[in-house]
Amino acid sequence: MTEFAWHARIVCGNEVGAGFLVSARRVLTCAHVVRASATSEVTVSFPNSRNLGPLPATVAALGGWAGDAADPGDLAVLELDRDVPLEPARFAPPGAELAGEPAPTLVAYGFPKGYDEGMLAQYHAVPGALVRDEWRQLEAATAHGQALAPGFSGAAVTLADGRVVGMVSTVVGARDGRVGRMLPTQVMARYWPELGALLAAPDQDRDALRRLHALVRRAVAEGLDCDPDRLFLDAVGPFGPELPTREGFASLGAAAGYVQWEVADGKAVTRFADRLEELLDAPPVRPAAAAPVWSPIVVEMDRSGAGTDQVTVEVSAYRDGQRRRVGSRRLPRAAVRAYVQRSIDEAFTQLAPGAEELITFVLPRGWLNEPVASWECGADDPTPLGCAYPLVVVDRSRHRSGRLRHQLAKRWQKLDACPGARLHRVDCDTGERPQSLRKRLRDDDADLTGYAFPPTGAPPHFEVGLNTPVAILLWPRTGCAEPGHDGPCPGATFLDELTDRLTGVPPAELPREVMDLRETAEADEHPDRHWARDVQLLWDDPRCFPEPAALLHSPVA
Template sequence: MNSAAWHARIHCGHEVGAGFLITARRVLTCAHVVRAGGLDAVTVVFPHARELGEVPASVVAHGGWAGGLTDPGDVAVLELDRDVPLAPAGFAPPEAAYTEPRPRLVAYGFPAGYDEGTLAEYRAVSGQLIAGEWLELVAWQGHGQPIVAGFSGAAATLPDGRVVGMVTSASEVPDVRKGRMLPLDVLARHWPELGELVPTPGHRTDVLRELYELLRSAPGAPDCDPNRLYVDAVGAFGPPLPAGGFTTLQAAAAYVQWEVPDPAAMDRFAGRLRELVGAGPAVAKATTAAQSAQGTQGTQSTQSAETAQDTKVARMSPPWAPVVVEIDHSGAGPDQVTVEVSAYRDGQRRPVGTRRLPRSGVRSYVQRRIDEAVAHLDPDAEELVTFVLPREWLNEAVAHWECGADDSTPLGCAYPLVVTDRARHRSNRLRHQLRKKWQKLDAGRPAPVHRVECGSQERPPSLRKRLWDGDAGLAGFAVPPTAAREYFEIGLTVPVPVLLWS
């Protein structure tokens, strides 16, 4: 059977459009092609397999299209009344539609007079979405078949036959050979089950397959809150929960698959879902992201809070809820700083207070605001206090600050506490590199410790090379940062997850 046999002609009332077979019993098309499906019969014909005849079908999923030409979600899934013995369409990664040099895209449509179908050649203008929904198409050449009525729902395919999108509309301006298509990631946003079929760079096929198996078995499981699962998967420093949240687990999973840049978030989402549906223990292992300052008198530590949080999220149960204290120069004078305290809940940052203060007033302000911030945290979450400090503040003994005027408990005894350098915290390069280091530590690999001795004669470039080449997990300094500033600053600019000093 020819591989093009999955192309389909859809008939519903007065509408004729195209579609393509995605499983043995399901066909994808545009919602406007079957808009009368509630009143009129929907039939599907496969021009390359005419012996199958007209196959009755029904609409089983809808992308939420509201009926207007520019309304989003013009997607419908048809279920045939029987399986058909045809190989379904294959898919390319979404970005293949617009990778340079722009590939020729072929659409198989059914305009008036072409019941058997005809081809149109187009290309994507760029990877820029129109209104977050469509890729714009222009004719491959100045002549040939334009996209017109009858092409709606047609698969846009690469020369090798793999699908990269679905044609939805054409320009209504005469002599303008343009159209629009929904790329695969947008199609999956409107019908999340498609995500199982589409290759996704960075995600392992076995993880995706398991995830969608879990999604099919999850509806009966208790406590499967899609918003909580999303927050657990991406962590407090990942993309925030979209406005309005997610109404289904499938929508949350699709967002993690297509919109979250960290591939490990998908593993964490699947692991947590596996726990909730009782399919066995999560793959992710429990790890420690921050050491409590209790019992470490005379020692401070700094690590990348955002990557430490990634590692903590791998524990999944319970989730970590950070209180973040950020201190920065205010620009109003050498003694003036800006202090900002925030709480994180459900992936959202909740500002608690911001104030410009002299250094002498910082401690009391932070004490009050941390106590206030804790009230914003999820009651089931584990607290984590993170200080993001200017470099000259790193030796400030914040772990020994008292919890409050009436509570002499050190902060480091009351909460797990992390200190991170502000410049390190803001560096995208280091965030990316440190995230990979924490993933290695999370996997249980040994963490080499590199010592920098008091009075070391090692040249700074040599130390940098040693930390890079040695894949250091921890660097220990025998003196405080002020006594070995050049060495310490090297430690802050290479991806060593944890720095310790006396």
């Protein structure tokens, strides 16, 4: 066997062409060579390894060629009926057909009529742009040698050392075959992305490419349900190229290949692979259940102008989209809890039978960390409200902002179709400026953000989450006191555990999920040490409150 034993002769019906071995069982050729494969047998032989004999093959993949000589995607991947003991072809870096001065002489091994053993043709690549971004034009190196002719289609175009730079696809121009076209390897990889793992430009990280294509193969094998367009856009970032076509990518492999060959940012390959690996290693998404139709019981509180110790409280219940006021009082802070307990109990009488209650505390921004989930249900029931019912807090200023309510309603329309929002972390050691955090949350289209510290730890960072606006915020009420500290980080532990627990949970289900978390922490042998002992959930879907209460006034007590 010779080092060039990978050259192949392909027969399909009346068509004879060439090809080349790229793995123990895969051969590349032109799609038009095997156009009759639906009705005719495809056989592959290796002239430089005659002991193998003709081998049956099937068409494993096609590049999308539509049937005309000027149509793109004239590539086919053949699968032999068994492995062959031959070294596959080696590939030169993309663009090597033009490297050097003078440009290298290229060689094609084809099978024109009467030469079943094969003939060699010498050509030069024409520099400049690819023809229609698809073909590299070839022109004969001599006036008297073998010309490209029928039987050369699918032949590997190689450098003198045998490394492949492309594949002969068509003979064009004069009838003497002195002009032809080849598909460069990077174009071939568009149509068969697995080829990308065998190719690398001089400035590309081969390990990163191998990892990328290994992940793509794993995703295909596991049937991963993902959006190639979204992966591409995440990889190139907000200032990267747009989708190449209005229809987007036909497959995950096509998106990976485009990132490899068409995106100048070398780190895009790593970002694409990182995100794909996240999706592959994510816990299984829970089966989607019908989103609950919440019936909120709203407790709205605000400072009263009657004195620093005075609080105005109004309790309402929603039924059939209509707000029903239960009561409104101005009270000393010490009396608020008892009044809220009684009013919530009364508010339940306003709900429809079977309604999904949602206790919602609408609080001033400075009170969002109040331990309302720990308040008892009543004088005779010490169960924490947050363990008895789904309970959330809402920022009062954005609850009443028409601008933010409009933005949040749009976000929730998107979240309705989301099987599980991804948690965007704000760690205590981030060192991130509020302005940078705002840009990150907007660039990532964040809908669920977790903080390692309470609002008092870094108020400007919370202002960003509230005003962006992010629909859902979570934090530990007694987590890290402030960003950046020495020693163990309870806030980081909180975010790690929260990420694991909430992955795959539909956003509409989060109030119930957090209630379950609170119950789990309360039932723990050491509840004060449980990571979820004081989780606070700001969950804000303005569609649950189609009729906000009027501005609180100070009623007569």
